[in-house]
Amino acid sequence: MSEPEQVETVVGESERRNTSPFNQFKRSIFGLPVNVVVSIGQKKLSVAELLKLKPDTIIPLTAKIDDPIELLVEDRLIAHGELIEMEDGAIGVRLTQIEESENG
Template identity: 45%
Template sequence: MSNPEKTPQAQADADRRDDSDANKYRRSIFDVQVMLTVSIGQARLSVSDILELRPESVVPLTSRIDDPVELAIDNKIIARGELVETEDGSLGVKITELEEQASDALG
């Protein structure tokens, strides 16, 4: 009976359970905090437009309210999603798509 190959996710899970000193060091990276940026759109403004901004000014963006948003770490897009309201009334992002390169890098 042949041994089926492990999926990348199964291998990653097995690696996380490995109790060796080398793996403990490797796993320590999971606690590193990174800044996740959610991009909802862009606007191109002149300096004079920026200087005219006041409270309650509206800056139109290039995207619509129901367009997908992009999630990025260090300006590298890792996923896309849609804006949602959380149970406590704050804004959240429901992931709808993972970038292929990000998935490969994560295992």
């Protein structure tokens, strides 16, 4: 199994030299952590069903095991992907499609 591509961000030399307030703002927020949610499916349950949940309960989803998954940031769809198994046994996501930005 090949090693998945690691995400790395590079800031250009001209960006580092630009001391405009907007560029300083961009640099200050560039490293902020953002939660990325990987969604494999949803299921609506009633409160009564929720109260009956216990260990070993199986909640069936409509998604199939090899269906595309969704990546969301702040409830906004940013990409689709597929689940993969990493070399260490962890689960990873291989991106298959990046959604177009509404801002261009």
